[in-house]
Structure formats: C-alpha cells, structure tokens
Amino acid sequence: MTGTVGVPTRITQGARTRGGVGESTLRPDGILKATGEFAYASDLWHEDMLWGHTLRAPHAHALITRLDITEALRQPGVYAVLTYADLPAAKLYGLEFRDQPVLCDGRVRHHGEPVALVAADHPETARRAAAKIVVEYDVLPPVTDEASATGPGALVLHPDRDDHHAAHVPHPNIVHRQPVRRGDVEAARARAAVIVREEYEVGMQDQAFLGPESGLAVPADDGGIDLYVSTQWLHVDREQIAPVLGLPEEKVRLALSGVGGAFGGREDLSMQAHACLLALHTGKPVKMVYNRYESFFGHVHRHPARITYEHGATREGRLTHVVARIVLDGGAYASSTPAVVGNAASLGLGPYVCENVDIEAIGLYTNNPPCGAMRGFGAVQACFAYESQMDKVAAGLGLDPVEFRQLNAMEQGSLMPTGQPVDSPAPVAELLRRVRSMPLPPERQWESAGEGADLRALPGGLSNTSHGEGVVRGVGYAVGIKNVGFSEGFDDYSTARVRLEVVGGEPVATVHTAMAEVGQGGVTVHAQIARTELGVAQVTIQPADTLVGSAGSTSASRQTYVTGGAVRHTCQAVRAKVLQIGRRKFGSYHPAWATAELLLERGKVVTDGGEALADLADVLEEEAVDLELEWRHRPTHPLDRETGQGNGHVQYSFAAHRAVVEVDTDLGLVKVVELACAQDVGKALNPLSVVGQIQGGTTQGLGLAVMEEIVVDPESKVGNPSFTDYLIPTILDTPPLPVDVLELADDHAPYGLRGVGEASTLSSTPAVVAAVRQATGLALTRVPIRPEHLTDT
Template structure:
C-alpha cells in the first residue's frame, strides 16, 4: 500500500483546479485495457496496401574486413524488388549517431561487432526477403577482437575506429577510449591517512538487455513530393529525424515522422535501428516498406546496458564518518559510441552515491571494443555505480561495527549537500528518511511455504520446478539507497514543446494537446490530459498523435518527460487560459466588475473567480473562436563537467529511492527466491499516484532482474553473443516477482512544475544492490558481480 504524504508545497507551485481527472488523481491510462487484452496496435501491426517487407543481412563475425559482397543471386530471387549495400547509399552522409556520427548505415570496409548490418533486401513477402538475404555472399577476413580494457589499451592494440575525429579524442589517453571523465575534490590521499578503517572492492556488472515487449519495427511510405512518411516505434522522434534526413539526402520537412505503438523502450529505442533502412528501401522501390525484427534479431538491433568493472576504496573514522572515496569505473561501450559519453558523465558524477564525502578521486571511462554496442538503459550509468558503492557501504559499516542502515543515515546527504562536482543540492534530499521508512515496513513472515493451508512450493527457491522443500533454505535481508539525476545534463539544451488548442465542439469546451513526446508505456499521455484538465478546467481532452509536425519533445528517457514536456504542456495551457480570459473580458467583461479585478480561473467548463463565483460558461466565451498556442519550455541550465577536475553544475534535479530486500536462498542448490522488495521513494508530487506506484514497481523488478538472472553473455575470444533469445537470456516472470510494497514521500522541488520529481529510474538503482546485500546476508559470501548465478552460491565458480 502506498503511504502518500504531501509536505510543504511551495507557494509558487500551482495546486490546480477541482476539475475531475486532474493533477493528483489516479486517472486510468487510455491504452491500458487495450494492452492487457492484446488489442493495442503496435508498430509491428501496421499494414499498407501493396506493402513490401524489408530484411537486414547481419555480420556473423565481430571484427573483419569485408573483401567482397555478391548480391546477384538475391536480386534474381522472384519477389525481390531491391537489394542495397553501402555502395547504394544516395549521399556522402553514410554514418549516424546520437552524439558521435560513427555508426555506418551499412558496413563498409569492415564490420566491428557481431550482427552489424551489411545489406538490405525488399521483397513482397517476409520469407522471400529472408531467403534472399541468406543468398547474399559476403567474403570476410577476420581480425583480432578487442573485448576488454587490456586488449583495448595495449600499446599494439588494433583501433576499433582508425580515423577518429570527434571532439572527445583530445582528452582521452587512447583512441579506443570513447570518453574519460575525472572528478577530483579535496585531497583523497590525505583523507585516507586519517581513516581508521579502509575497505576496497572490485565489482563486475553484467550486460543487461532492455527486453522490451515489442521488437523494433516501422513502416516507411514514399510520398508524391519525393519525401517519405515514417511510422515507427521510437523514443525520440526529432533526434531520429536529424539523423535520417541527411543520409536520405532530403530536407527534414520531407521526412515526416509519426509515432507508432511502442511496446516498451527503457533506452533501447534512443538509437536508430530500422528507420533509415526502411526509408532507403521505400524510396528505392517506390513502395511502402515494413521492417519488423524477430526476437533473435532484436538482440543485435539495439544497444544494451554497459557492462562495467568498478574499483572502489572508502575510508571511515571510528565514529562512522566517511573520510574519502577513490574509484575507477570502466564501462564497455562496444563498437560504436551511442550514448557512452553521457553514461560516463553520469557514472562519474553519481559514483559517490547519496552520501557526504568531501575528499574524492574519481575516474570513469568508456571503451570502444568489438562487443555489442551499449548505450542508454534505465538508470544510465548510475545503476552500475550504485551496485558498487552500496556494497562498499555494507563493508565499511561492518568494519566500523555499526548497523548498516544507521551507518548510511549518519553519512546521508541532505538538501544543501555539495556534490563531488561542486554542485549544491538545492531541493529536498530525504535519504535518511527514506531509509528509516523502508526499514520500518513490516517484514514478511518466515517460512511462508509452511502455511496453515499446506505447502506452497511457489514460495520456495526454484518455485514450480519443485527442486527444494525447504531444506537448507536461509533467509537474508539487505538494504540499499541510490541517487539518480533527472533530465539531460552537462549543458545539453534540454527543452520540450507543446501545442495546446482550446475550442468548442458539439456544444462543449474541449482541449487538444499535441507534443512529440514518445509514449513508451510511462503514462505521459495520461499526465498531459490531467495537466490540461487542471489548467483549463475542461473535462474533455484529446491527445494528438505524436509526430514531427510539432516542435521537439526530446527523448522519453532520463525521467524527464513529465518534468519537461509536462512543463511545456502546463506552460502552453497557462498561455491558452490567459488568451481565453482575454476573449472573455472583451466579450463579456462589461457585465461584471470581477472580470477586471479578480483572479480568474477556468474550472468545470466555467470562468470563476478565486472565490468560486461563476462569471461565464466557456462555451459562451469561445463560441466560434479557437485558441491555439505552441510553446517551448526549458528547465534551468546546466554546464559541462570540467575535463580535468570534474567540477560544474551538470545536473538539473536528483531523485532518491531506498529498498529493503528479503530473500531466501537454498545454499546447496544455489537457488534464490526474492520474497519482498520494499521501496520508499520521494517523488516530489505524485501527479498520478497509481502510475507512480507502477513506475516504482516496474523499475524495482528490472533492477532485481540484473541482480539474479539477466545477462547478455559475450564470448571473450570471439566477441559473439552466446544467448540472443529469451530461452537463454532469462527474465523475471510473474512467478519470480516478489511483493513490492511502496511508501511514497512527496517533498516538492520548487524548481519543477507542480514540485514534481522524475521517478522512473531511481528504483532501478537501489533494488539491485539490495538484493545482493540480502543474498550476502543469507550466505556470508562476498558476491561482487551481477548477476548472481547458482555456481556462485555453491562454490563451483568464482564469485
């Protein structure tokens, strides 16, 4: 059950009207029923008359020169309309990328990772396209692979990118390092000499897949003006547009993009996948082209979470105060840059965690390698760091001889704390309170499988596999807390745009909200309607399909959309409201002096005074007029971190969550059952409490997955992916899902719309180390890697 408490909303934060379905209510998502009943139309369900199917031929090796490509047999296949290679690209712009344009549309000269796109086929049936792609003959000469830091930075290391010229090359020690971010504050060496206790740890974090519901898919339709209309599942329409148009040789206004139904994202749709390929085939054939990845191909078609090696040192005094921290974080970015520079910035700047540590020496780097490309995933660099620093907190508390939660509370940051980057935390940071709340939650009963109603094997480690009946099952409890930034950072011009229209239709005042926000399951379309109802006082709100015919909304990532696009919707609604009141004053204001003197509101389809007196009906005010305003909204600015000291106000906002994990472990079989993952989180303001709980529970489960089962396994000798399927890449199911009680705290951030705080990522951070801490508590093992496997618990493999 959620314990929702609102504390001290600042005076400048709008409380909203009393119109039903507004801010603070648990309004239901309009797409919810369709999704759970299987009726929702995803991008893979789209259809067009005379449509062709696209297929991508991918590299079977991770690093090789391309000696030749023979497409003749594929082109001769009946039903095939086009076969394209790198040589068929229409312009000199042949690469794309989020920040660094280093990713080829189709491989040329060499391939750099297993599954890299080499050629395209368009045919009248998907099986024909697949068979034709298999007939393309590519001759490779394999090259040595770069798979880790040692091979990437050796003096004689092969360069993954031979001719780098991006803006990071000047400050990295080796061309196979994408980006490096040090952060130095105080004197960590001197502080270490004052420490009574010093603990060190080396941690390994596995590569996690976003594992979204719907695979990559889209439909490109050529248009009569020589352009193309693309309907696609993505996270960032305008970023896609800026990368697609130059490759096609078209102005941006001739590449019209519309968001299709998205089956989850979690960062995996920030980068392009099939977008350019579908457009190329459509423009070449003059026919609509649909591309849908199967699940096997999807594992190669999007970036993953960066695997990492993390090296930490902490010190503390006898009374439990942390003296210093040193850390080095090595993230494997794979073959192409994607979001690696930003992930490095997050990992380094948040590597201390939500603690007060004045003396730090931090370094984070991302590698180029021949492993699968890695980029954005929920938590974005902070997840890997949290796993390590929370394990360190347990070690340090044990060394000092303090309770692990009390130790964290003693060193917890609060509002006013200075981050290691020198940035003051200027909004609530209730770290100690979140820990207190999560610890105070009742613990689940012991030995639940021995209920009065009889044995329930589902409550045991191994579940329905019926492998244990409780013999050798040990319970463990663990705690963790994390800090995550909200919004894009380091000087990025992070803004959003909203167009709001208000008019009378069929005798009712209604509003339409139009943004380019990608609804990927986070519930943004519900919140936008709530904002419009609150600010405009109307019951009926239509959410226009997201497309590029309105200004950019940025990416649906970094927990930013409710903050930034919600802020844009709120801002546009306020301007529309003022325009409507101006119309009312012009038309009706002479009938009542309050039109000129009172604070007027729109509520329930009426114009009312701040005292509740009704002045007019909105239908009478608008009549045959319509008000439409498109407006951008920006949060306060950030700056890049200094490349030597790491100092700078790089982040907009911080979010915090704490978890308590309860696990039961069969120490003989190496099986783990997560019984409960209790969470306490500050959300600033719960705009939709039901959606807030859903986001927290979803993020919690995703963090649990990387703790105990999820990992993309890459062969260290060949850099090939070993488990590209949900048969071998394990995901938590409903049978693995623990009880997830949530305690929601609402401490408003006066800088944010409605005082809200981004929420979607923070619970992903602390759930992983909480589960590991609980398993350590149960077994006494060190367990310094994710995910924990059975062999790590039974002594048959190194932990």
C-alpha cells in the same frame, strides 16, 4: 451564460475539474493493451507494401573481402538488395556523434552488424534472398576489454574519429573520460580508521522490451518519406535519417506507432534508415519487423562495467574519502556512452556527503555489442558498487548498515562531488527509515499447514528442487541517487501545442506534442495537466509526430518534467488569452474580471473565491485559442574536463529498497520474497502510475541482480539472443513490491514533481545482493549472481 449577466453564480469552493493533477485517472490506452486490441508498430499495414530484411555479420571483428548480391537479386519476388555502395548520401549516423555505418563499410566491428538490406514481396522471400548473399570475411582478433583496447599495440577501431571528446582522452579507443575530483584524498586516507577496497563487475543487461523493432516507410509524392515507427525520440531520428537519405528534414516526416516498451533501447536507430532506403529505392512502402533473435542485435544494451572502489571512514562512522575507477564497455559504437560516463562519474559517490573524492569513469570502444541508454543510465552500475562498499565499511566498523548510511546521508544543501549544491529536498535518511519500518514478511512462507511445502514460495519454485532444506533468509538495504533530465549543458527543452475551442457546445482542449509514449503514461498526464490548467473535462491527445516541435527523448525520467512542463506552460498561455477574450467581452459586467485572480474550472471562468463569472463556451463562442510554445527548465553546465566540477544536473531523485530473500545454499538458488521501496516523487501527478513506474523499475533491478545478462563469449559473440536463454523476471519471479511514496516538492519543477521512472532501478539491485550476502556470508562482487557464485567454495 452564468444566469443573468452581472450576477455571478457560485460553485463549491475548491471544486476542481475531475481527472486533473493528483488523481489516479485511468490510462486511455490501458484497456486496449490489457485486452490485446492495441495497435503496435508491428501491426502496421499498407496495400502493395514490401517486406524488408537485414543481413547481419556472423563475426565480431572482420574485414569483408567479397560481397556478391547476384543470386539474391535473381530470386522471384525480390525488388532490391542494397549494400554500403548503394547508400545515396551520408554513410554514418549516431546519437552524440556520427561514427556508426548505416551498413557495414567493409570492416565488421560487432557481431550482428548490418551488412545488406533486402526488399521483397513476402518476409520469407526476403529472408531467403538474404541467405543467398555471398559474403567472405577475413576474421580478425576482437578487442574485448580495457587491456586489449588501450594496451601496447592495441588496434584503433575508429582511426578517423572526429568528435569533441577525442581531444580529451588518452587513447582513441576511449570514447570519453570524466574525472570528478574534490578535496585531498591523501590527507583523508591518513585519518581513516577503516579502508575498504574492492573490485566489482556488472554484466550486460538487455532492455528486453516485448515489442520488437518495427516500422513502415512510405514514399511520398513530394519525393520525401513518411515513416511510422516505434521509437523514443522522433526528432533525433529524423536528424539522423535525413542526411542518410540525402533529403532535407522537412521531407522526412515521422509519426509514432504503438511502442511495446523501450527502456532506452529505442533511442538509437535500428530499422528506421534501412526501411526508408528500401522504400525510396523501390518506390513502394516497406515494412520491417525484427524477430526476437534480430532484436538482440538491433539495439544497444546496458554497459557492462568493471569498477574499483576504495572507501575510508573514521571510527565514528564518517566517510573520509572515496576513490573509484569505473570502466564502461561501450562496444563498437559510441551511442550515448559519453553521457553514461558523465552520469557514472558525477553520481559515483552515491547519495552521501564526503569532502574528499577522486572518481574516474571511462567508456571504451571494443568489438563487443554496442551499448547505450538503459533505465538508470550509468548510475545503476555505480550504485551496485558504492552500496556494496557501504555494507563492507559498516561491517568493518561494527555499525548497523542502515544507520551508517543515515549518518553519511546527504540532505538539502549538501554538495555533490561536482560541487553542485542539492537545492531541493534530499530525504535520504528518511527514505531508509521508512523502508526499514515496513513490516517484514513472515518467515518460512513455503510451509502449508499439513500439506508440506508450497513450492511456489521456495527457491527453484515449481521445478521441485527443494522442499525447504538448506534455505536461509537474508535482508539487505540500499539507496541510490539518479539525475533527472539531460545534463551537462544540453539544451533540454520540449514543445507543446494546445488548442481550446467549443465543440458541440462544450469546451474541448487538444494537446499535441512529439512525446513518445512508450508505456510511461505521458498521454495520461498531459490530459490531467490540461484539465487542471484549463478546467475542461474533454481533452484530446493528438498522435505524436514531427509536425509539432521536438519533445526530446522519452528517457532520463524527463518527460513528465519537461514535456509536462511544456504542456502546462502552453495551457497557462492559452488560459491567459481566454481571460483576455473574457475581459474584452464581459469585463464591464463585473469588477471581478479586472480585480480578481481568475481560474478556469469545470468549464467556467471563476474567481479564486469560487464565483463563476461566465461559461467558457460563452467566452470563446466561435473563437479558438491555439498556441505552440517551447519550455525549458533551468540550465545545466558542462563538467570541467579534469576536475568534474560544475552544475551538471537539473534535478536529483532518490529511492531506497529493502530486499528479503531466501537462498538454497546447496543449489545456489535465490527466491526474492519481498522487495520494498520508499521513493520521493516530489508530487505524484498520477499516484497509481507513479507506483507502477516504481514497481517496474524495481523489477528490472531485480532482474539484473539474479538473472539478466547477455552472455558474450571470448570472440565477442552474443551467446543467448533469445528469451529462452536470456532470462527476465516472470510473474512467478516477481515478489510483492510494497511502495511508500513520499511527496516533498521541488520548488524548481512544475507542480513540484520529481522524475520517477529510473531511481527505483538503481537501489533494487544492490539491496537484493546485500540480502543474499547476509544469507550466505559470501562477498558477491558481481551481478547477476549465478548459482555457481553461491555454491563454489
């Protein structure tokens, strides 16, 4: 007890439990990951386990005319070979609707599509057995773009599609279409002093996570399956897997294993159903680990896009109208293309005010690799195009590009082109001001006193291609808008279970959610929230699994908002119950138990004035408070199918970038010297993690600007499925990334926070391209920029 009963002690006013919200606490997995001791899914092991392997199609579009597994089954050490004919139940799966075969159904729709599965006692045995499978193909011409997908005589890739989008598209090879229309564009055109039209192209980017797809499926005694897997969404995986296995969901149990990065590429199924099928068929645990080559075929990518924009403005610099057509290539299967299309359309104006808008976004079925979620989710493609347009319009008016953006910047109270009011801070102009006011890096940093050029600071780097001849500097700006959370009426909720008890004389909180920790730092934040709400120093985070209710996906910048909100909500309910117990036990000793606002701080029950009424250990004694609750943010609503009007998003986030580049105009080489960012985060729950998220997103945007692209040839085959040929920024490519964090609270969100992880990915790409344009004077309408784009005349 706190001294004599009825004589409260006083603790320092405002003394909070350490390690709570707003502090840069260390990640519990940080040291293990930095030292290489962290256990990833690829490290899973089970006695007597088999190894699974997938045979994949070498063509993008073909009919299977013969499939013979005889020789594969004869190989010593092979336990099973499965094809489409062996599937015990549902044959299709998919995120938004079921259109993707678990194994090829006789028609190959993309390069690398799974055709057969092998289970063997050694991974090399499985690979060699797969090579013994005889598959004969009748190769067909691929559907590659909008013209071949929707033109006269176009082959319908999914003639039996049955989804709620099908009735609203003009062609069955269009997965989804979303217009956004507002105002009178034709009348606005007549008022425009300057009109700029341009076409843009965005290449196919890969999430390029370092940890390959991997997992271990273990048959259970009850006839079910336990799957240990690296994923982004345990419960939606289970929803798709259970029908394929012919099992009820309660017999399909998933637990999260160590995830080596995700960025959207683990939202869809990869090896999950395959490993479970092999394990149930053989009765043995089956492990599957993709190599890097297979990983490029085993997950979705960022949608490549072809985008046409028209912007008009008055002589004074006010936007009169914006017209856009955004064509996203979804590849062979739908994945999350409908939601990506919705984002591209509803965010296609950018963070600007314009009363007259006509935007149309469509997503296609083609025979190109399947595309789906990737950091930025439809907003990245649009941002590159509309920010390029803002620079071109500013140039046409003779205005400063930053001031032109600020003149048209939205603010709190502005209307989105969907008609939704922005009802939280929207500091677009301020972010641009802040990023512009950061000191510029010094010129000619490659010069070393008396020692010649420092090659590391030059375009081309240590390849010794330049010593500074023909190197020109450029500076560019961009700003973007991203939604937070799932949209358009999706029931976006999360679940948290929180237990508070006394262990060894000390109060301990245990937090259990199904949130996938993919590197974003959610396990750190959940502990911080529990410390803040329950006033305890010791917090245990339970491993994520399907034994607790769904936490939704680790995507859409939503986990800190939604699952963090669920943890906070449940902790507050636990606290209320603890206070009930305290009032029952000790209420008669002091009137503050009934009259004061009571908090839990540093293991004690305290008043808001700082009086400690009791130790938590004395309140709880042998009792434990254990609650599992769901939490939802305010609802969103579907967008109108023809006008795009509606309150489709729960929250918006904003970031602005300034890029400084140096370009060797003779060789077409780009060196990004600095990439500065200013971003509003509402409330930084863990400031160090927030900066890390912003820098990570910035770097992925840099990659899209100057190097990252999956190259697909005219036959729709992937040409560079390796980290030798698919380039991502290394530490030598990544410049200083100064970050200015603005905290303007969103009153609708827990702690006023704003989703952080994606916004910085949007504007970093167009900022880099704008800087290269300033350095070279070239139009540069495509990303990534290639050397030939800078040297061709």
